[in-house]
Amino acid sequence: MKHILLSLGLLAGTMLGSVASFAGQVPGAASGPDIAISGKDRIYAGEQFSNTVSVTDPSTNKLLGVIKLGDPQPSSLSPLYKGQILVHGLGFSPDHKTLAVVSIGSNSVTFIDTATNAVKHTTYLGRSPHEAFYTPDGKELWVTVRGEDYISVIDAATFGEKLQMKVPGGPGMQIFSPDGKYGYICSSFNPETVVVSVADHKIVGSIKQESPFCPNIAASPDGKQVWFTLKDIGKVQVFDARPPFNIIKTIDTGPITNHVNIVHNANGTFAYITLGGNNEVKVYRTDTFEQVATIPVGKLPHGLWPSGDGTRVYVGLENADAMAVIDTLANKVVATIPIGQAPQAVVYVPNAVPEGDGTQNLQPLGLAANAVNLQLVGNKKEKDGNAPTNVTLFDQGLLQVLQASVTGLDPKTEYVLALSATPDGKGELQPLSSFKTNPGGSAIVNALGPIRQIVQNAEKSQRRYLVIAAAGEEGPGDVVQTQTK
Structure with a gap:
């Protein structure tokens, strides 16, 4: 019996080790569990010209509806007293209960309940915020205020701005190390990415960008690398996520290099990068930086995010009003889903709707179709x-x-x-x-x-x-x- 129990224990340990080696998707840590795709998960896209957030069920690849945050043009040509305009950036809380939506034209971040699609609060900020993401402990939301020279740090409990953190002008996006120690902030107007200590909001590192226009940044779940895009020169740079934050690699990718994200699956860990000028996604290994795939996806791919188990990547097609679904093991498009107008950021939120069908407060596409x-x-x-x-x-x-x-x-x-x-x-x-x-x-x-x-x-x-x-x-x-x- 002891031998049997010992063998079972060793087998269980081996199985757990195997699962752990393929576990954890952004923005979480590699040690976290993968979450299989289900009807409780949701894919969200911020849509800049319909001023909507589309809500899609990944288990069926069906659009459930949109959350309307504002009216279409030309409403913005007169005073905008209500609603949001140029809906763009997305982030979500670590408990998967709150979606943060950045609207560039109305200088706002809107907080949405993922279970009911209801707006909980709207916070107004400085000129032209771009992207937002929660710290891994869920206590703060950091918003890059691209038209200024600071990060707006919002108290996640009160939705109020608690401080403005000075960074190089034109911050493009921020993301955090999986352990919550560092925030990585690239710039859209200055050739400098900075690293900030989350505990005290102090800059502790600086990385030179090859160009001044970085719109997007991603940290690997294993806590070792940070990748950022340079949209104006068609390149991606990779630096060590740990001090002294040295540049590891610079890759020529192609015209209108938009977003990057990291995917971990049974084949390894990969960076997926959208190339708007070539209407494709390129895939690179994160260990050797070898390009392993080029995937035609559709017109002007922009934001992208992996499923909770890393088997799918969802890509917003800005000039096609659609979302492409990539099978990451085969690296091919397996579905295309009609959504709202000019999708920008995309996020995948596992278990966003623990109960019910999650269709409350949704509207049909209407003109956006x-x-x-x-x-x-x-x-x-x-x-x-x-x-x-x-x-x-x-x-x-x-x-x-x-x-x-x-x-x-x-x-x-x-x-x-x-x-x-x-x-x-x-x-x-x-x-x-x-x-x-x-x-x-x-x-x-x-x-x-x-x-x-x-x-x-x-x-x-x-x-x-x-x-x-x-x-x-x-x-x-x-x-x-x-x-x-």
Whole structure:
């Protein structure tokens, strides 16, 4: 009997060790348990043009509805007394009961009960907050106030701002070490990431960024690495999560490198990175930094987050009003889910709804389900295999928000998005928006108006076509990209 018990004990220890080695997903520690996908879990996406948060059941890959936080355009052109605008960033509490939603245009963070989808409180902050996340002990919510030079530290119990923590101007996002000791804060305006001691809110380390534009950052569950994206130059950098916080690796990823997240599964630990300019997700090992997969996902992938067991990654497609579901063991898309307009941040919250169906206070998509997709291609062969410029017209009623994910142009160069009376762009052009490409020859360009009615007009004499032209001193110059459909 002793031998049997000893054998069973050894077997149990082996099994527990095996489970532990494949356990723990962000933002938790690797030592934590994996949580199998179930109907109690929820996937949330912050949607910038419909001003909604979509709520999806990962067990069925079905959209349950949206939480409406504000009205579509052009409501923001008059005083905004109620509601939120430019819904963007997301975070969730360690007990999985509260979702924090950052709205850039109304300078706010909205706290939502995950079980009922009800708004519990809204806290207003400084200029243009971007992302928010809870400290691992759940006592504080840190919000990067991107239009300022500080982190707003909010008391999670009272929802009130308790202090403003000075950091390099334009903080992009913060995330925490799994043990709760450090906060890692990258910058969108300065080439510097800082490390802050959570206990006393003091800066204890600094990492040089290769460019000043970092929108997103992720810490590995094993507490060893931090990855951050550089959207303007198409790179990712990795540094040691422990002092002295040295840079470990710099990786050339591709145009419009948006978000990064870490996934642990039976095959190892991997970084998943969205490339908006190429409409794909790239996957890298975190031990050797070898690229192991390139996954086509859809138009302008932005935020992404793994399931509680690491078997799936969910990717918001900003120019497709959809979410792609990636099987992380096969590294292929297994589902695409329609959601709200221009999804930005995405989070997966295990056991968000312990009881009931969790559909209270949800609304159907409505106008947010309507969008038109167009493409522009260059007059010369696309550089480096870049995807064509994707254009989405997000329906706001009589008007549409136009968003173009521009690729394949010369870097750091002025251009004009315009309307042409002919498909080839010859003749007089009517400018819609001027822009300058980033060092990777890419840009995100926006405009507002009755554009769908113009570019899809049945009357040939009234129809216009989208083009991109070089900027000139006396108006648009040579046309470099034209509309294909």
